[in-house]
Amino acid sequence: MTTTQYETIFQQVVALLQQHAPQPGPIQEDTELIKDLGFDSLKVMEMLHDVEDAFDITYPLNALSDLRTVKDFTMQIQAIIETS
Amino acid sequence: MSLISKLDAIAETRKAILPPGVDPFNVVIDEIYSPTEASIEGQRVLLAGSNNYLGLTFDRQCIEAAQTSLEQEGTGTTGSRMANGTFAGHSNLEKELARFYDCSNAIVFSTGFVTNLGVISTLAGPGDVIVLDADSHASIYDACRMSGAEMIRFRHNNMEDLDKKLRRLGSRTDNTLIIVEGIYSMLGDCAPLQEIAALKRKYGAWLMVDEAHSMGVLGDNGRGMAEAAGVEQDVDFIVGTFSKSLGSIGGYCVSNHPELDLVRYLSRSYVFTASPSPSIIASVREALRVIQAKPELRTKLWVNAERLYQGLKALGFELGPDLSPIVAIRVPSKEKTLLAWKTLLDQGIYVNLVFPPAAPAGMSLLRCSISAAHSPEQINFILETFSGIKHLMT
Numbered sequence: 380m381t382t383t384q385y386e387t388i389f390q391q392v393v394a395l396l397q398q399h400a401p402q403p404g405p406i407q408e409d410t411e412l413i414k415d416l417g418f419d420s421l422k423v424m425e426m427l428h429d430v431e432d433a434f435d436i437t438y439p440l441n442a443l444s445d446l447r448t449v450k451d452f453t454m455q456i457q458a459i460i461e462t463s
Numbered sequence: 464m465s466l467i468s469k470l471d472a473i474a475e476t477r478k479a480i481l482p483p484g485v486d487p488f489n490v491v492i493d494e495i496y497s498p499t500e501a502s503i504e505g506q507r508v509l510l511a512g513s514n515n516y517l518g519l520t521f522d523r524q525c526i527e528a529a530q531t532s533l534e535q536e537g538t539g540t541t542g543s544r545m546a547n548g549t550f551a552g553h554s555n556l557e558k559e560l561a562r563f564y565d566c567s568n569a570i571v572f573s574t575g576f577v578t579n580l581g582v583i584s585t586l587a588g589p590g591d592v593i594v595l596d597a598d599s600h601a602s603i604y605d606a607c608r609m610s611g612a613e614m615i616r617f618r619h620n621n622m623e624d625l626d627k628k629l630r631r632l633g634s635r636t637d638n639t640l641i642i643v644e645g646i647y648s649m650l651g652d653c654a655p656l657q658e659i660a661a662l663k664r665k666y667g668a669w670l671m672v673d674e675a676h677s678m679g680v681l682g683d684n685g686r687g688m689a690e691a692a693g694v695e696q697d698v699d700f701i702v703g704t705f706s707k708s709l710g711s712i713g714g715y716c717v718s719n720h721p722e723l724d725l726v727r728y729l730s731r732s733y734v735f736t737a738s739p740s741p742s743i744i745a746s747v748r749e750a751l752r753v754i755q756a757k758p759e760l761r762t763k764l765w766v767n768a769e770r771l772y773q774g775l776k777a778l779g780f781e782l783g784p785d786l787s788p789i790v791a792i793r794v795p796s797k798e799k800t801l802l803a804w805k806t807l808l809d810q811g812i813y814v815n816l817v818f819p820p821a822a823p824a825g826m827s828l829l830r831c832s833i834s835a836a837h838s839p840e841q842i843n844f845i846l847e848t849f850s851g852i853k854h855l856m857t
Contacts, residue, residue, distance in 0.1 A: 421820055421824070437628055437631045439613045
């Protein structure tokens with residue numbers, strides 16, 4: 380896991396979250412998807428489809444229970460990419 | 464936050480959405496007169512949201528079979544299938560279901576919901592993968608969670624997305640179960656089952672089809688979407704319910720894999736649930752005979768479905784994509800949906816109101832389900848009433 384990969388993924392994740400966030404605002408690593416960006420279950424699903432296409436990965440629904448912040452999300456995506 | 468204070472948010476939402484005295488999710492039917500008519504709040508209403516596709520809830524033969532069973536076998540089994548609740552009727556119904564589907568094995572459960580919980584959570588486990596359609600029923604989602612398998616969702620009826628999801632799994636498709644429904648319960652649209660079966664073959668995965676809304680409705684023999692699409696040999700497991708076309712309550716799974724019989728030893732919702740009452744089983748067995756003996760019921764159902772679907776379409780309503788006995792009308796907002804629902808009820812028609820997330824893609828719906836028991840006059844009344852309230856729904 381390298382910092383460069385993480386940064387690249389983080390920038391893409393931020394861009395995708397900005398497209399989908401019901402409550403737009405600045406997005407940092409510790410920004411929370413539900414509390415700060417206003418995502419609900421339906422919006423999360425819509426956003427996940429685009430994330431999957433952007434990274435050509437499959438995001439298992441089981442991972443949602445561990446997802447709170449943008450940093451969590453980025454690290455999950457990085458882990459999926461590395462194990463694909 | 465105390466244990467129950469999290470429910471405060473639900474109370475607030477209910478208060479914000481529902482006017483005092485109106486709760487479309489707790490409608491009480493005071494009296495029921497027939498498969499299509501009942502009394503609600505002292506008013507005679509036409510039932511246009513009952514899932515009673517073949518109208519068998521008042522079938523004379525089914526009622527008599529249940530009455531005879533009540534007299535001869537009593538009111539309940541008072542136990543689970545495994546411990547003390549398998550009666551000859553349960554066993555006979557399983558044989559009859561297997562014969563109906565031309566399958567080697569069948570298991571009967573107490574409801575459709577626990578059928579999915581029991582079968583899916585037993586077949587799949589940690590290390591396995593379930594690929595499910597995004598619009599799957601809540602019982603399928605809950606069952607997948609219970610299983611401990613990796614859950615992957617594909618876009619509703621999107622074969623390109625399903626292909627992509629299966630491709631990314633590589634060799635893991637050997638222990639991947641694809642789950643779809645024959646007819647989807649909210650919009651009434653059908654699964655493209657020939658294409659799904661082709662992808663199943665291409666990647667060597669397993670396939671389960673939930674025929675809850677399509678059993679008795681589709682196929683030359685009423686076996687459902689797999690029969691209608693000509694892919695029964697590709698479907699590893701079919702699950703379904705007794706609570707729609709068969710007019711009662713309960714559920715089942717059929718398969719040509721002999722291992723299905725072992726599911727009953729491991730499925731907690733089979734082992735630890737009281738089995739269906741003998742009178743329920745008797746009426747279901749009779750209903751299964753009726754749907755085989757009277758294919759004209761299916762013909763009538765589709766004539767009625769077409770009359771309602773095309774009629775509403777001609778009136779300019781936005782409907783689900785496929786003609787089916789479930790006719791869902793899209794309404795622009797929750798408030799308008801509620802107002803239209805209440806106005807319909809006041810004018811003598813009961814339909815289902817569906818808000819997101821129960822309805823897909825954030826939609827609010829008025830959901831009608833048509834029955835073979837509806838008369839042309841009743842359907843005309845539904846159309847005339849919808850026409851009269853259209854201004855409330857745009």
